[in-house]
Amino acid sequence: REVAATRQETMASMGRVIAAAASNGVTSPLRLVYLAVRARAEVPRLILEYGKVEYVDVSVQQQFEAPWGKVKRQNMVPFGQLPVLDVGGGELIAQEAAIARYCATLVPGLMPSDPIGQAKCDALFHAAEELAETNPLVNALRGEDFERRKKEFFDKEFPRRLANFSRIIAASGGPFTRGKSPNYADFKLYHHLSNAALLEPGCLSPSPDAGDAMTDFMAAVENLDGIAAYLNRRPQVVDVGKRPKLEPNVCGSRYLEG
Numbered sequence: 001r002e003v004a005a006t007r008q009e010t011m012a013s014m015g016r017v018i019a020a021a022a023s024n025g026v027t028s029p030l031r032l033v034y035l036a037v038r039a040r041a042e043v044p045r046l047i048l049e050y051g052k053v054e055y056v057d058v059s060v061q062q063q064f065e066a067p068w069g070k071v072k073r074q075n076m077v078p079f080g081q082l083p084v085l086d087v088g089g090g091e092l093i094a095q096e097a098a099i100a101r102y103c104a105t106l107v108p109g110l111m112p113s114d115p116i117g118q119a120k121c122d123a124l125f126h127a128a129e130e131l132a133e134t135n136p137l138v139n140a141l142r143g144e145d146f147e148r149r150k151k152e153f154f155d156k157e158f159p160r161r162l163a164n165f166s167r168i169i170a171a172s173g174g175p176f177t178r179g180k181s182p183n184y185a186d187f188k189l190y191h192h193l194s195n196a197a198l199l200e201p202g203c204l205s206p207s208p209d210a211g212d213a214m215t216d217f218m219a220a221v222e223n224l225d226g227i228a229a230y231l232n233r234r235p236q237v238v239d240v241g242k243r244p245k246l247e248p249n250v251c252g253s254r255y256l257e258g
Contacts, residue, residue, distance in 0.1 A: 030054065032252065033063045033083055033084045033086060034251050036235075038246070040082070047100060048107075049230040052226055053103065081094065085099045097129075124178075130161055134196050135192075137199055137240075138199065141244075142241060165177070166213040166214055169216075193214065
């Protein structure tokens, strides 16, 4: 009976995801267009993986049949930036926050139904953006520039940002930023904190100020259905601060050559 009940709940959950996608005009699968780095595409990936929404990772060449320089010069993407999300019918969504928010609407439970709840989640998302220095530190910077900016970030920015989120999680009752259930901003926070832990192992360890809030938060996200499997199969970042790249060097775990 328990197995049957679990199967029924799984099927019901998948039905809700499909219905949400259909109501938003999604052509399956979504196409997430980006470069061979995690950075600005990783939060949408985490949301889609958690929601079991079908998508593929697509290179610029695959999407536009042209190199990035030409795509940018000829204004093939809004704002001349990546990532973009191809939702079908010639529609491209640009900007990480907009893509993440759209993806969250496809996953039941990640976006509150009331405007105030939505605004509070948006505030959490944009507050986590203040940790975005972790993206160039992990993916691009090298040598002396890497060391200088890493020191500045962990000396000046990271401690107070971490303290703010630790307080917010503790006040919510945890383990997520708004209590027992995840919201779309949690994946943004997780991404930057996982970058920080890659740069400075132990930076999220329990402390007199933060307590266990951050370690509990990270574990809660990593234990979400769909996330653990994704983290295990996604390309890994190597040679940070020297010659950073993904291994394998592709634009995501759902990238298909050709």
